[in-house]
Amino acid sequence: MQLFSFNGRSPKVDPTAFVAPTATLIGDVTIEAGASVWFGAILRADDAPIVVREGANVQDGSVLHVPPGVPVDVGPGATIAHMCLIHGANIGAEALIGNHSTVLDGAVIGARSLIAAGSTVLAGTKIPDGVLVTGAPAVVKGPIAGTGAEVWINANPPYYRNLAQRYREGMKPVELGG
Template identity: 55%
Template structure:
């Protein structure tokens, strides 16, 4: 896995975290225990620290960047192909595939931001809701179906990360 120091600040990865070999971490990135950073993800902390809290995951092809603080909360999921730029994602939240969360935005705990949504700069999305659209707007509380995904996605990715850590091998 490529880890790069930038201006004297180096990524810190807990030994119990999984960082895919094709993920790239640059500068002041902290990845806590049980967290996972997946294939092709880029975390570039040159404007401020990026903190990926315990059990959180940043999935394939996502980009995390921006000013301080940029926090992916405990057990939160940033799904495939997302951009989180200078924002905070609350504990246990799920940012759907291809969503963008911009500077200064704050996503509450156990919140679902729908796939392809755009959370504009400075927006505040409360706890335990579904936010959709461009710009993302609260559409209501979590339903049984959305609560299932919010509740289970982080734990499922922790299990999957352990499988990848134990079972991937470079071929050829």
């Protein structure tokens, strides 16, 4: 992992977290117990903190950034899927932000809500708990309870906690050569 201090603030990573060697954490970033930050993710906390709460995961290629004074908080067990942009937003517990989605300044995503792949949540939008959201701009489609989307909400947190543990224990560099 690449860790950089900025403006007198340095990243803090719990020893039980997994941060991939190609992830980059800059400034006031906190990674809590059992959380994971995957390959190529960039978390840049210039002027406000970024916190990835216990058991949350930030997947490959995602970017988390803060505008001045607007933190990013990724709730416990939440998922930021591949290639997402989270900019100054609050992501609720066990929420799932689908691949290649964008969540902008001051948006609040409710607990156990699912933002569908490719969606854009506009600045200042408040998404309630337990709903499916899709589109650009994103709109609430209805409750998740009892739908196929609920499977993803339930399965993702334990899967990524387990996968992170497997990587902590089993990932080894490989020497190429001849």
